[in-house]
Structures are given as structure tokens and as C-alpha cells.
Amino acid sequence: MSPRELARLATLAENGIPLPDKHLASQGEGLIIGATGPPGAGKSSLVDALTAEVRRRGKTVAIIAVDPSSRTTGGAILGDRVRMQRHHADPGVFIRSMATRGATGGLARTSAALSQLFRAAGFDFIIVETVGVGQDEIDVAALADVTIVVLVPGMGDDIQAIKAGVMEIADIFVINKADHPGAAQVQHEIQAMLSLGHGTTIPAIFQTVATEGSGVPELVNDLETRQRKLRDPKSQTWEIDHLGIAVRSLDEALPFYANDLGLSVLSRETVEHEKVNVVMLPAGASRIELLEPLDSDSTIAKFLEKRGPGIHHIAMRVPDLNATIRRLEGAGARLLGSPRCGAGGHVYVFVHPSSAGGVLWELIQQ
Ligand code: ZN
Numbered sequence: 001m002s003p004r005e006l007a008r009l010a011t012l013a014e015n016g017i018p019l020p021d022k023h024l025a026s027q028g029e030g031l032i033i034g035a036t037g038p039p040g041a042g043k044s045s046l047v048d049a050l051t052a053e054v055r056r057r058g059k060t061v062a063i064i065a066v067d068p069s070s071r072t073t074g075g076a077i078l079g080d081r082v083r084m085q086r087h088h089a090d091p092g093v094f095i096r097s098m099a100t101r102g103a104t105g106g107l108a109r110t111s112a113a114l115s116q117l118f119r120a121a122g123f124d125f126i127i128v129e130t131v132g133v134g135q136d137e138i139d140v141a142a143l144a145d146v147t148i149v150v151l152v153p154g155m156g157d158d159i160q161a162i163k164a165g166v167m168e169i170a171d172i173f174v175i176n177k178a179d180h181p182g183a184a185q186v187q188h189e190i191q192a193m194l195s196l197g198h199g200t201t202i203p204a205i206f207q208t209v210a211t212e213g214s215g216v217p218e219l220v221n222d223l224e225t226r227q228r229k230l231r232d233p234k235s236q237t238w239e240i241d242h243l244g245i246a247v248r249s250l251d252e253a254l255p256f257y258a259n260d261l262g263l264s265v266l267s268r269e270t271v272e273h274e275k276v277n278v279v280m281l282p283a284g285a286s287r288i289e290l291l292e293p294l295d296s297d298s299t300i301a302k303f304l305e306k307r308g309p310g311i312h313h314i315a316m317r318v319p320d321l322n323a324t325i326r327r328l329e330g331a332g333a334r335l336l337g338s339p340r341c342g343a344g345g346h347v348y349v350f351v352h353p354s355s356a357g358g359v360l361w362e363l364i365q366q
Pocket of ligand 1: 242244289313315
């Protein structure tokens with residue numbers, strides 16, 4: 001596809017006109033990266049440095065740049081013009097500026113349409129660059145495979161202010177301008193913040209000096225690994241982690257498993273917030289999980305009342321829980337709540353039986 005043709009299709013997508021199927025037929029292998037952060041974090045410089053590094057490796061980049069401030073100041077348009085001049089003659093870089101944003105959800109919809117177009121056009125990396133951490137950015141993060149939140153030293157209380165939004169969306173934190181005093185402090189604050197939260201996967205943290213390119217190759221290594229994992233099903237491991245079995249009484253049920261079958265008891269514990277006593281028995285690479293209700297309004301008690309003792313859920317280990325959740329949500333599957341942290345440091349989420357052929361699935365990432 002020629003750059004001119006691509007630009008024409010991008011304009012159609014921006015105007016909300018559905019693209020002809022033939023332009024989206026190829027799924028592409030490109031990684032969609034959301035990049036956001038407060039103004040002044042050097043996000044554009046970072047995207048530039050990323051682009052340069054990715055080009056050095058012979059891969060291609062499409063950039064969708066969104067800046068709400070451009071509507072009034074024209075700043076982003078000027079910045080993008082400079083950037084566009086630099087990559088002007090390079091067919092491996094395609095830049096699309098979105099100078100204004102529409103109604104809520106409009107930005108995400110347009111970004112999604114453009115990302116899909118660029119991926120189908122064969123770009124290896126598609127970067128959606130936004131400013132701040134508002135609802136629009138959270139919507140954009142939901143469509144991205146990976147979301148990078150760019151921070152800088154000396155933000156002071158600002159890091160607290162954006163904390164809530166950041167917790168939800170960051171797969172990677174980049175502390176840019178890491179040669180400035182206070183980089184270690186920001187890193188410390190992020191780590192402290194993460195240790196408090198019940199986030200999904202634990203985000204990676206990188207320090208960069210975008211204007212010099214330092215730290216950028218490490219970041220690109222990480223992005224390439226994520227792309228390989230996401231796009232190559234062979235590199236992923238899917239395994240049954242355990243079978244959850246609801247029993248009325250552990251003391252009555254356990255002898256069959258422990259004595260008669262001869263399984264060993266790996267652990268016996270009480271999970272207060274689920275109101276259950278849990279016994280784990282290893283069975284090969286998987287485990288049997290026996291669940292006894294602590295009181296009558298626990299989920300397990302209700303299950304026993306309705307269905308009687310038996311298999312309550314099946315737990316599957318997935319390589320990338322976030323990616324799996326995005327795929328499931330995209331397909332309209334019903335998840336029970338958001339991901340939570342388990343006692344063993346793993347993250348898990350449940351999929352409603354109505355979306356899974358009548359079986360309650362627990363998805364786990366270590
Ligand atoms: Zn379980």
C-alpha cells in the first residue's frame with residue numbers, strides 16, 4: 001500500500017467511514033502500543049527515540065499522535081511537523097496526527113480504526129500517543145496490546161494525582177529524563193504504589209534519556225519480547241493449573257483424596273475474603289483444590305445449595321492474563337469482576353459459565 005493510499009484510508013477512518021474489508025483482511029502481526037503521560041514528560045522525544053531504534057532494527061512504525069492542547073495552541077501540530085520532516089523520506093515510518101478529539105469514546109474509536117488499518121498494512125509497531133491520564137487515555141489503553149506510562153523526575157505530588165488512572169493502565173513505566181536528580185525517587189514511588197495495589201500484572205519499569213537514546217534499546221527489547229509472545233501462540237504455555245471441587249466438609253472429603261487416592265496435602269488454609277477453607281493436593285503439574293465454605297453466604301455455600309458438591313471451577317494458567325482478558329472482552333465474554341491478587345503472588349480472574357459452555361473458568365497468571 002502506498003503512503004498516499006494509506007493516508008487516504010486513514011482520513012476515511014478518522015471520519016468514521018467503515019473501511020472496505022480488503023484493507024483490513026490481513027490481521028498483521030504489529031504490536032499496538034499506547035504511550036501516555038503528563039505534559040512535559042518528554043513523551044514525544046521518547047516516541048521519536050523508540051522509532052529510531054526500531055528503524056535501526058529494520059522494523060516499521062506507525063504513529064498516531066493525539067494532543068488535546070493542539071486544539072487551542074497548535075503546539076502538537078508544530079511538533080508533529082518537525083517530526084514528520086525528520087521521517088519524511090522514510091517509508092518505514094507513517095505519522096498521523098489527530099489534532100482534536102471528539103466526544104467521549106470518539107478518540108478511542110478512531111484510534112482503534114486507525115490501529116487496525118496500520119496493523120493490516122503490515123507495520124510492526126503501532127504507537128498511539130496521548131497526553132495525560134483521563135478517560136480517553138484509559139479507553140486507548142484498553143485497545144492497546146501494551147501501555148507505556150511516561151513519567152519524569154521532579155513530579156512531586158503529580159505522581160499521586162495520576163496514581164489511580166496509572167494503576168489501571170500501565171504495563172510499562174518509563175522514567176524519562178533519568179539523568180535528572182530524583183529518578184531513583186520516582187522509581188521508589190512507583191514501586192511503593194505497585195506494592196499497595198491489587199493491579200493485574202506487575203508493570204516493568206525502565207529508565208531512559210530519550211534525547212540521548214539511553215535506555216531505549218532495553219525498552220525496545222522488552223516490546224519485541226511482548227510482540228513475540230502476543231503473536232506467536234507456540235511461545236505461550238496454557239496449562240490446567242487446578243480443579244476446584246466444592247465439598248460440604250473437608251474432614252469428610254479429604255480422606256478419599258489423601259488416603260484412598262494417596263495424594264499429598266500441599267497446603268491447608270483459610271481464605272477470608274472468599275470465606276473458604278482450601279486444601280491443595282498436587283496431581284502432576286496440576287492440583288486438586290478442595291473448597292469448604294466458612295459460612296452460609298459464601299459463594300461456595302451458595303454453589304453447594306444450588307448444585308450440590310462437585311466440580312466448582314477449572315483453573316487455567318495463561319501466559320499473559322491482560323492480553324487474554326482483552327481478547328475475551330473484545331469477544332463479549334462475561335468476566336466476574338476484575339483481576340485480583342492471590343496469596344501466592346499470582347493474579348486471577350473468573351469467566352462466567354454463561355460465556356464458557358456452562359463451566360466456571362478461573363484464569364491465572366503467575
Ligand atoms: Zn481455584
